Amino acid sequence: MRTWTPPEIPELPGTGTAPKLFNTATGRLEHPAIPEGRALLYVCGITPYDATHLGHAFTYLAFDIMQRAWRDAGIETVYAQNITDIDDPLLERAHDTGVDWRDLADGQIGLFRSDMFRLGMIPPDHYVAVTERIDEIAAAVRDLLDRGFAYRVPTEGAAGEDVYFDVQGASRDSQWRLGDVAPYDRATMLEFSAERGGDPDRSGKRDPLDPLLWRAAREGEPSWESPVGVGRPGWHVECSVIATEALGGAFTVQGGGTDLVFPHHEFTAAHATALSGTPLAHAYSHAGLVGYHGHKMSKSRGNLVFVSKLLNGTHPGQTGGPADPSAIRLGLLAHHYRSEWEWQDADLETAARRLEAWRTGLERSEAARARDLAAPDDAPREERASALGVIQQLRAALANDLDTPVMLAILDAAFDRGIDQPRLVADAAHALLGVRL
Numbered sequence: 001m002r003t004w005t006p007p008e009i010p011e012l013p014g015t016g017t018a019p020k021l022f023n024t025a026t027g028r029l030e031h032p033a034i035p036e037g038r039a040l041l042y043v044c045g046i047t048p049y050d051a052t053h054l055g056h057a058f059t060y061l062a063f064d065i066m067q068r069a070w071r072d073a074g075i076e077t078v079y080a081q082n083i084t085d086i087d088d089p090l091l092e093r094a095h096d097t098g099v100d101w102r103d104l105a106d107g108q109i110g111l112f113r114s115d116m117f118r119l120g121m122i123p124p125d126h127y128v129a130v131t132e133r134i135d136e137i138a139a140a141v142r143d144l145l146d147r148g149f150a151y152r153v154p155t156e157g158a159a160g161e162d163v164y165f166d167v168q169g170a171s172r173d174s175q176w177r178l179g180d181v182a183p184y185d186r187a188t189m190l191e192f193s194a195e196r197g198g199d200p201d202r203s204g205k206r207d208p209l210d211p212l213l214w215r216a217a218r219e220g221e222p223s224w225e226s227p228v229g230v231g232r233p234g235w236h237v238e239c240s241v242i243a244t245e246a247l248g249g250a251f252t253v254q255g256g257g258t259d260l261v262f263p264h265h266e267f268t269a270a271h272a273t274a275l276s277g278t279p280l281a282h283a284y285s286h287a288g289l290v291g292y293h294g295h296k297m298s299k300s301r302g303n304l305v306f307v308s309k310l311l312n313g314t315h316p317g318q319t320g321g322p323a324d325p326s327a328i329r330l331g332l333l334a335h336h337y338r339s340e341w342e343w344q345d346a347d348l349e350t351a352a353r354r355l356e357a358w359r360t361g362l363e364r365s366e367a368a369r370a371r372d373l374a375a376p377d378d379a380p381r382e383e384r385a386s387a388l389g390v391i392q393q394l395r396a397a398l399a400n401d402l403d404t405p406v407m408l409a410i411l412d413a414a415f416d417r418g419i420d421q422p423r424l425v426a427d428a429a430h431a432l433l434g435v436r437l
Ligand code: ZN
Pocket: 043, 044, 045, 082, 239, 264, 268
């Protein structure tokens, strides 16, 4: 799939250090492996049936900042993201609105691309839609059947049989164990399975947690011919196949929102490991979910703040005209990526004020620097912050699990006090946070 134009990222003097990152699978801060000096990142993409909301933006921003940290440390990055462009919610929305599912998906992918570009997000190097890899995914399901890690379940009203992954069998006979990624007990797993796309109550399965690998064609649903029958892929195996094809096995970080920890990331890892014998990734990173009006932002509840509306100045109740993309980034970056928090409408104004204060501080420091250069012998000068010292502090906070709230506080103080080489600090805000002054 086509992506979007990459943002400009200024070069800074010196280099940062590779960030220490929280690994959901171990519960510890770690330096995940960077094979051959390249940080390999996979982040689960959208199901394109509705516009990008601030919860999505918060997740993708976390992984944008992660890549900026690696790049500043002189580490090359390879970034892959999928698009789940065939899935139940997409088909339901298409059916409900009378729009062809393909047209709905294409329109929403276009809008996502535009939102990501306007927010200055680093685009993926591999941007792969599920419908572009149906043959490869079906071959992986066939392979899982052949290896004894999958089984067929009789399916009423379908052209064939659904195929499920055998969680207990794979836990026993492959290198993966249930719970390798998700730190939850079985009761929690069952609850999340029911809430997040699983079907624990489906009869005929060996274990209620067993996830769907291949859905046999139903009347009126899009389907593809394949060696495992006519149908379409299940959710987790898509990401297993797309991620390992793009990045190989044992890549650096598998990322997404915390609602993907289970079942999605647990079983994406399970399928990949059962197929290859190697773990999917070294670390699993998850961004916190964003609430609005008292609940997690979700399509089903309808409490969404759309990025495109903020950028166009049309979010209900929004004052002050179209939002500056840098202000949206600052509003999100004021929260650590792992925190769960609630967006308030006033957050945008607060962020815009902070942006304005930084821009004013930059101008003031530049004017002072011009005065110094014009009259170098005029003493005394006020005590200004050293730009190189500020950059060092920013890098230290970034390397500590991407601590953006601390970085914002460092910049607040520096612009307030005045900076000896102000343009360097503006470049640092741009390069490390994607905030343009
Ligand atoms: Zn995924």
